[in-house]
Amino acid sequence: MSEGFSLKDQLIHAGKIELLASWLSGVSPEFDGAAFQSQIMARLPDLELKARILWIAEVLEEHLPRDFPAAAKMIHKALPAELDPANTDDDFGDFIIDPFGQYVARNGLEDLETSLPLLHALTRRFSMEFAIRPFLIHQKARMQEVLLLWAGDENYHVRRLASEGCRPNLPWGERIRWDVADTIPVLDLLHTDPTRYVTRSVANHLNDIAKSDPxxxxxxxxxxxxxxxxxxxxxxxxxxxxxxxxxKQGNPAALELLGYRPDAQVTASNITLTPANGHVAIDSALEFSFDLTAKRDELLIVDYVIRFQRAGGKIGEKVFKLKNVTLKAGRTMHLTKSHRFKGNATTFRLYPGAHHLTVQVNGRPLAEVAFSLV
Structure with a gap:
């Protein structure tokens, strides 16, 4: 990502606001597109991405008809063409559709007969995984029926929403706090889907569940x-x-399901570091190498774990993928990896001090070495 890149400015900007206004003006002569744009742009540059979407939804409330069914009808008419149903993956749509979803979530929770058809139409243009979550929270019984219905929809964006919308730990999403088993009937229907966009959501959904019910x-x-x-x-x-x-956690049942032995008969030796003194500067790389030797034929998932210094003297750790290999009995494999410690990252701050690196095979730690981040 180049210096100065702004995701929020790429996704939601003045041109997108003008486009949104043109859609609405095109179906309603009473809609004041100029005033709509002016009101939004007065605050938009100072807001982050999620706040921009919510702000646009708030302004929509002032410019759309006060009657929610009338406003929903106007939105239906204003929507652009659906995403190409012939595609099969990663066709996420245009973020400027998302404020419509937030508008529905803010105004239509008690009018499912109006809201649900509109969400169904919207998600065929941009995923409504965030907008649907208030409905899942406040209308659980009805929405369980809806998700089962949508899991069989002819449009793969709607089918994906049936899984993605009710993920337990959806990034950026409001927690719905259902029992994780409540969504399994939906996943049962979706796991056979022919579209990777849908099956990836199902797999991510299960990975969310794994954090509470392996x-x-x-x-x-x-x-x-x-x-x-x-x-x-x-x-x-x-x-x-x-x-x-x-x-990554070394769960034995999961490893066995994937064909890996949790008790793999393998040893790690000759672990070395570069720099050899083990002092690694932030914004530089630590290179490490080691040997793996198998006593029998083994399928191996080789990871490495770094224990980091965190704020207040706390310790945190992260697991990193290294290699999936097949190692024959009596054979030794030499592995090398370079790990860069990037300073000023927006998602993970580095702190100088003592750190540890552990070689992990099939979820089991085999060798450890200390180093210092300076």
């Missing part, structure tokens, strides 16, 4: 394997993606 994830994936309703290669991919957190 056993449910393993039994669900095992059941799907026994059912044989999904292409085996696609289900293998889904299983790996769904179990990524469990694999």
């Amino acid at each position: 056993g449910l994830v393993v039994t669900t994936l095992s059941r799907w394997r026994d059912m044989g309703r999904q292409n085996p290669k696609e289900l293998d991919w889904m299983t790996r993606h769904a179990c990524r957190t469990l694999v």
Whole structure:
């Protein structure tokens, strides 16, 4: 990402506000597009991305009809063409549609007969995974029925919403606080989907569940394997993606499901660091290498774990992928990795001090070495 890049300015800017105003003006002569744009732009530059979307929704409330069904009808008419249904992945749509979803969430919670058809139309143009969550919180019983219905929709964006919208830990999403088992019937329908955009959501959904109920994830994936309703290669991919957190944790049942032995007969030796003194400057790289030797034929997931200094003297750790390998009995493999410690990262701050690096194989720590970040 180049210096000065602004995601919020790329996704929501004056040109997008003008586009939104043109859609609405095009279906209602009473809609004052100039005033709408002016009011939004008075605050927009000072707001972050999520706040921009919410602000636009607030301004919509002032410029759309006060009667929610009338406003919903106007939005329906104003919407641009749907995303191409012939695509199969990563066709997320235009962020300027999202304020419509937030408007619906703010004004239509008690009018599902109006809100749900509009969300169904909106998500075929931009994912409504955030807008749907207030409905899941406040209208659980009805929305459980809706998700099951939408899981069988002909449009893959609607089917994806049935999974993505009710993920337990959706990034940026409001927590719905359902029991994680409540969504399994929806995933049961969606796991056979032919579209990777949908099956990726199902796998991410299961990975969310894994953080609170690992056993449910393993039994669900095992059941799907026994059912044989999904292409085996696609289900293998889904299983790996769904179990990524469990694999990092060394969960034995997840490892066995993926064909890895939790008690792999392998040793790690000759671990070395560069710089050799183990003093690594922030914004530079630590290179490490080691040998793996197997006593029997093994499928191996090789990771490394770094224990970081955190604020207030606390310790945190992160698991990083290194390599998936097959190692024959009696063979030794030499592995090398360079890890860069980037300073001033927006998502993870580095603190100088003592750190540790651990080589982890099939979720089990095998060798550890200390170094200092300076």
